[in-house]
Every structure is written in C-alpha cells, then in structure tokens.
Amino acid sequence: MSTHSNISPFAFHKIRDYVYRTAGIIIGADKTAMVTGRLWRRLELLGHKDYETYFAYVSSPAGAQERSTMLDLLTTNETYFFREPAHFNFLRDEIIPQQGYNKMRVWCAAASTGEEPHSIAMVLADTLGKCDWDILATDISGKVLEHARTGVYRAERINHIPTDYLKNYCRRGIGEYEGMLAVVPSLRSRITFEQHNLLHPRETNEQFDVIFLRNVLIYFDSETKQKVIEHMLQSLRPGGWLILGHCESLQGLNVDIKAVSPSIYRKPAAAVPVFKRVAS
Structure with a gap:
C-alpha cells in the first residue's frame, strides 16, 4: 500500500480547482481515491512527501511538464472500439x-x-x-x-x-x-x-x-x-x-x-x- 493514499482537503481542493480552471472538468468531492490512485506514483517518482509539496511543485515554473502529466492522468477516460454502436x-x-x-x-x-x-x-x-x-x-x-x-x-x-x-x-x-x-x-x-x-x-x-x-x-x-x-x-x-x-x-x-x-x-x-x- 502506498504511503501516498491520503490527501489533505487543502491539496485535494487545489488539484480539483486546477483541473476545472484548465480543462473545465469537475472532479467530484467523492473522488479522492481516484485522484490519489492516479497520482501517488508521481509523488514517489519525484520524491514529494505529500500532495501539498507536489502541487506546489506543479504550480511552479519548473513544474510545467508535470502540470501536463497531472492533467493527462486526471482527464484520461476509458474508451473502446465501437462504443455505443x-x-x-x-x-x-x-x-x-x-x-x-x-x-x-x-x-x-x-x-x-x-x-x-x-x-x-x-x-x-x-x-x-x-x-x-x-x-x-x-x-x-x-x-x-x-x-x-x-x-x-x-x-x-x-x-x-x-x-x-x-x-x-x-x-x-x-x-x-x-x-x-x-x-x-x-x-x-x-x-x-x-x-x-x-x-x-x-x-x-x-x-x-x-x-x-x-x-x-x-x-x-x-x-x-x-x-x-x-x-x-x-x-x-x-x-x-x-x-x-x-x-x-x-x-x-x-x-x-x-x-x-x-x-x-x-x-x-x-x-x-x-x-x-x-x-x-
């Protein structure tokens, strides 16, 4: 189990707000597990101890590429050939x-x-x-x-x-x-x-x-x-x-x-x- 399965309300709000402002997509208040499930590997890879420091990095000039990666992870949805035929x-x-x-x-x-x-x-x-x-x-x-x-x-x-x-x-x-x-x-x-x-x-x-x-x-x-x-x-x-x-x-x-x-x-x-x- 990842040590990054918990996210503070503050960090969750910041991430939800960024996705909404950038992509118009609403992440529901009940989607904390989805957010941490998709992002925790990024925290481990980049060496951030929690989502506050991760988002601070994402918001900085140095985090431009990571902003794109975070958005990719949080906005990609399941699809398949001839869905709704x-x-x-x-x-x-x-x-x-x-x-x-x-x-x-x-x-x-x-x-x-x-x-x-x-x-x-x-x-x-x-x-x-x-x-x-x-x-x-x-x-x-x-x-x-x-x-x-x-x-x-x-x-x-x-x-x-x-x-x-x-x-x-x-x-x-x-x-x-x-x-x-x-x-x-x-x-x-x-x-x-x-x-x-x-x-x-x-x-x-x-x-x-x-x-x-x-x-x-x-x-x-x-x-x-x-x-x-x-x-x-x-x-x-x-x-x-x-x-x-x-x-x-x-x-x-x-x-x-x-x-x-x-x-x-x-x-x-x-x-x-x-x-x-x-x-x-």
Whole structure:
C-alpha cells in the first residue's frame, strides 16, 4: 500500500480547482481515491512527501511538464472500439446517405487513445471507399494522442469491432507485437490527431459535417457545457450533426440545434435567400 493514499482537503481542493480552471472538468468531492490512485506514483517518482509539496511543485515554473502529466492522468477516460454502436449505425445508415456520398469532414472532439476516431474511419472507409473524407481527432491530453497516432492496440480491445471491419482494416501483430492489433496505414492516414482544449474555440474557420462529442459533457457544469457547445456549433456546418454520449443531452442549454433522437442533434440548415423580381 502506498504511503501516498491520503490527501489533505487543502491539496485535494487545489488539484480539483486546477483541473476545472484548465480543462473545465469537475472532479467530484467523492473522488479522492481516484485522484490519489492516479497520482501517488508521481509523488514517489519525484520524491514529494505529500500532495501539498507536489502541487506546489506543479504550480511552479519548473513544474510545467508535470502540470501536463497531472492533467493527462486526471482527464484520461476509458474508451473502446465501437462504443455505443447505435451512433455508428446512424452515421452509416442516415448521415452518409443524406450527405449524398460527397466529401465528408468529421471531428472526433474527445479522441482519447484513438479507438473512437478509428471506429469512425472504418465506417467511412466501408461506406465511402476512397471518396474524399477525413477526420480530425482531438484531445486535451498529448499523451493519449501519442498512443492514438500509432494505431496499435492490445488484441483484447478488438471485441466490439465487426468481423468484416476487423478483416479489412486491422492486422494482427507478430513477433514482438504478438497479442497486438494495428489499424492499417491507409485508414490512419485519413486521421489528423491534434491537441485541443474544448474550453477554447478552434482557431481555424474549418467546418465539419459531423462532430462526435461523446461522454465528455458529463464532466462539465452547465456554464462550461454552454461554452463548449457554442464552440462546437461554430465549427459545425449548417445542416451538420452533433453526436453526444447516450447518457448526455443539451437540456437546459441555450443553443440553436434540434434533437433528431436521444443524443443526436442537427444544426438548422442555412436559410436560402429569396430574390424577388423587380418590375422594370
């Protein structure tokens, strides 16, 4: 048992406050075990006797790298291939046909270790083939994005991948990669992985046809949700779709977007101007 399993209310408050101010994520008052469970090895590695001295170091100019590490550890969440499969079915059966099989841009806004954007890519590759499509995958954590870029996963992670997709888009590792699975390079090349904080709008004016923002709003309060969704809508084209996690909704927020079904929303299409003929 680690000697760093106890954290003072003061240090816990400081760490919670930093994560909220930086990432907008609320760590519940009952999450002391989660915080110590994820951070105690850092205290041992860096030689800090308690969380007060650790946070003092994190807050100092010398602790810039450790701030990033702490944030990575406290904001990384579990994910897997084809989680909540109804959303991928909706993408394949509803969105893509309505899009008319034209160029499609998708933003996976909470990409974590990459299982979700790679799942999206399999659907697009299967449905659109070599047509013009691409995916932006972002996360606040640089560490998980490093993993995501490799496209390599433990073989036990493949349980939810449809058999045809597994055959066409994944390769089993051999030798030193025994027990691993790799997403094929032709699929990975369509995904751009980029670090991004959802509390800030995209600096580019790019517009997306679909935005996946799944299982992240549950960590935000109403004010932060409002801000994040406003940023999403700035980057979603008129008529585009926003997909949340099954346990999430936009209820109580002041946003111009319509529910299509639970957890799936569509931005109103742009109004077509009407020109009246002027009598000469």
